[in-house]
Amino acid sequence: xxxxxxxxxxxxxxxxxxxxxxxxxxxxxxxxxxxxxxxxxxxxxxxxxxxxxxxxxxxxxxxxxxxxxxxxxxxxxxxxxxxxxxxxxxxxxxxxxxxx
Numbered sequence: 001x002x003x004x005x006x007x008x009x010x011x012x013x014x015x016x017x018x019x020x021x022x023x024x025x026x027x028x029x030x031x032x033x034x035x036x037x038x039x040x041x042x043x044x045x046x047x048x049x050x051x052x053x054x055x056x057x058x059x060x061x062x063x064x065x066x067x068x069x070x071x072x073x074x075x076x077x078x079x080x081x082x083x084x085x086x087x088x089x090x091x092x093x094x095x096x097x098x099x100x
Contacts, residue, residue: 023100027080031095038092044084048072071096 022029039047046052051065072082080098087093 024097026100027097028100029095029097031093033087033089033093034091035089036091038086038090039084039094047084048082068094 021031047065048068048071049065050069052069068082075082075096075098078098080096083095083097085093085095
């Protein structure tokens with residue numbers, strides 16, 4: 001799950017890192033942030049579905065569109081969720097929230 005979360009972002013951005021690790025609202029948060037183009041608001045829900053890829057991955061012909069879908073499904077199975085937002089670098093913040 002963690003490999004899927006970090007590897008995909010690293011392949012799509014110049015600078016990627018696990019920047020946030022802590023607790024938020026009783027949940028453990030592990031967030032991966034990058035300085036890439038981000039994930040557009042209108043595609044955030046779609047990229048967590050099986051076989052859906054973001055525009056950058058589709059353009060490069062990379063991936064099968066399963067990485068974030070698997071992370072999201074595994075998180076949900078454990079009572080957690082995957083949240084995609086923007087970050088201060090202009091890229092994406094993909095946060096995995098799991099019950100603490």
